[in-house]
Amino acid sequence: MKKVSMLETKSNLASPHQCKSQQWKAEEEKCTTTKLSEMLGLEEFFSLKAWRASLAELVGTAVFVFALDTIVISTYETQTKTPKLIMSFLIAVTTTIILIAINPISGSHINPAITLAAMLVGVISLSRAVIYILAQCAGAVLGALALKAVVSSTIEETFSLGGCTLNVIAPGPNGPIMIGLGTSQALWLEIICTFVLLFAAIWIAFDHRQARALGRVMVVSIIGIVVGLLVFISTTLTATKGYAGVGMNPARCLGPALVRGGHLWNGHWIFWVGPAIACVAFYLYTKLIPQQHFHADGFKHDFLNILKAIFSSNHAHKK
Template structure:
């Protein structure tokens, strides 16, 4: 008679210590790490490059006025380039709306999201300022700030920016989902950016990115209807996060895992190792494995 296989122990769980103990120490470990600030700098650098080249395509040179196709392709190439540069360092959000969506989708911590957004806005200003400094005065114009056409209402403009950003953020989630592939999403995100510009330029000049709108607005000091390019993209990003993570590809993280991610104490590498271990087991996991998913949260 074969003796029953003993249940596999659950390591690291201390029944006398409540789950989440010492989270403050682990949160500060993330914020004070070199990799954290490397990622924040990557967001600053990538956003400044994106804004510099993107706005550069909008400048009205007397000898060659920009076309919609030229602008769309330039923003496409700029987006693909900076995603390829920063994706393995920071996730290459390069956009406060994308960062908001990833925060809501329990992909990054609150501290990381806040620092990313500050870095992105600073990068937008730096990119616009650099372009302003190297461009002849007669060509600078309004430096490609987003404006709403005279026959478009504010409500219509918000709706357009919402839709454009909605498809961009959905593409971000689908292209960067670690459960699907580990390849660079640069090409697909670039295509999504180009798609938005091919349509959105006619309505609002196409923002989809508050940092892209904020940078030149600061440099030329023009904030007319600037709120549209925050409300539209942010709302579209939030809707995209909810639809992707709830309806299209449900995220089954527990509440404790979500709180740990929000606080920056979630060990993603440990979760990946645990998931890979489960996938190698016959039957692909079960209740025990589900419970062990909390090992990266509890101490």
């Protein structure tokens, strides 16, 4: 039998210190992975509660799109002297009512821009944001389909199903011409108006201290009023035929575009990119102001914290 030298035995056996070090690294890596999973909210993909909340977002967005587009068409069809003012007032009231209806269930986003802002700030997880945005887009399509089913083909064509338009084709002296708003101007309007909505209204809902002090009804009423004002300002300020005003809600613009198609796809990307830029700008604002002015303790899903966790996880794997 071959004898094993003492030197070989020592080399083959790990020291207690090395074992503890390896065990500590494994536990640290597992802890980091678990923490990242919780911050991303991955368990919510399998949560019945999250999917039930998304159902409220789907139905709420469907009703919102149907009601909003109906208001746009009805206001201009009645040929009132102040259609933009009446339309904006009705939009404000309708938005408030729908937000009150689904707020206890899902937080009443009914807008991918608000969901994205909530995810960046940390009010909801990335997983829930994905679930909500998918539900909102599906709801917007259902709302547009419902509207298409009840209006005549003439009204559908004349008002583009109440969708978000930058320009339309109109008869001209030498044939059909395209009238509407320029791409850069429309993009700036989307960015500015969406940021104002987040800053002046959604900010109050995210700040726990203000939200509790004002109450749910007051908070959603402020949001509805701000939405109505921004719609009125954008349509009046530009005074351009063919431009339907700011969307501030990508899902609301997507629904009619998928159902109606045609020129609704012209510059459609603006209604997504503009609000997305505004959400990032709003998030940066919340990180730059003094922390004592933003009472949002417990927002563990904050995007910056997620990036830190991802960096820590990668660093642990490299070790």
